[in-house]
Amino acid sequence: MGDHITxxxxxxxxxxxxxxxxxxxxxxxxxxxxxxxxxxxxFPREDLAMAFLEPTEIVSVCPFKGEAKxxxxxxxxxxxxxxxxxxxxxxxxxxxxxGYVAFYPQKAAVEQL
Numbered sequence: 001m002g003d004h005i006t007x008x009x010x011x012x013x014x015x016x017x018x019x020x021x022x023x024x025x026x027x028x029x030x031x032x033x034x035x036x037x038x039x040x041x042x043f044p045r046e047d048l049a050m051a052f053l054e055p056t057e058i059v060s061v062c063p064f065k066g067e068a069k070x071x072x073x074x075x076x077x078x079x080x081x082x083x084x085x086x087x088x089x090x091x092x093x094x095x096x097x098x099g100y101v102a103f104y105p106q107k108a109a110v111e112q113l
Contacts, residue, residue: 004034004035004064005032005033005034005064005065005093005094006032006033006034007030007031007032007033007094007096007097008030008031009028009029009030009031010029010030010031010041010112012027012112012113013025013026013027013112013113014026014027014029014041014043014110014111014112014113015110015111015113016043016048016103016108016109016110016111017108017109017111018052018073018075018080018083018103018107018108018109019073019075019076019077019078019080020075020076020077020078021049021052021075021076022049023048023049023052023053023073023103023108024043024047024048024049025047025113026043026044026047026048028044028047029041029042029043029044030042030096030097030100032094032097032102034064040102041102041103041110042097042100042101042102043100043101043102043103044099044100045086045099045100045101048101052073052074052075053071053072053073053074053084053101054071054072054073054074055069055070055071056069056070056071056072056081056082058070058082060085064091064093064094065087065090065091065093065094065097066087066089066090066091066094067087067088067089068085068086068087069085069086069087069088070082070084070085071083071084071085071086071101073107073108080107080108082104082107083103083104083107083108084101084102084103084104084107084108085101085102085104086099086100086101086102087100
C-alpha cells in the first residue's frame with residue numbers, strides 16, 4: 001500500500017512566496033508524486049522563515065502518508081489561513097518528508113528559480 005507515492009530530490013533551487021513575502025528558498029526541496037495528483041514540492045524547515053508560519057488546529061489524514069498538521073501564513077499585510085501542511089510523524093512510505101513543509105498552490109507561489 002502506498003506504492004503509488006514517489007519521493008525524490010527536486011532539481012534546482014526553489015522559492016515560496018505569499019502575501020508579498022519570501023517565505024523560503026532552498027536547493028534541498030523534495031518532490032512528492034502521488035498517483036494522478038500533480039507533484040508537490042516540500043521545503044525543509046531549516047530553509048523557511050518559520051516565524052511566518054503559525055500552527056492551526058486543522059489536521060488532515062492521508063491513509064498513505066499519515067496526519068498532516070496545517071499552518072496559517074502571517075505576513076505584515078495578510079493572514080492566509082491553512083496555507084501549508086507538514087507530516088510531523090509520517091507513515092514509513094512518506095518518512096522522507098518529515099521535517100518538511102508543503103504549500104497549497106492557491107495560497108502560496110512555489111516556483112523553481
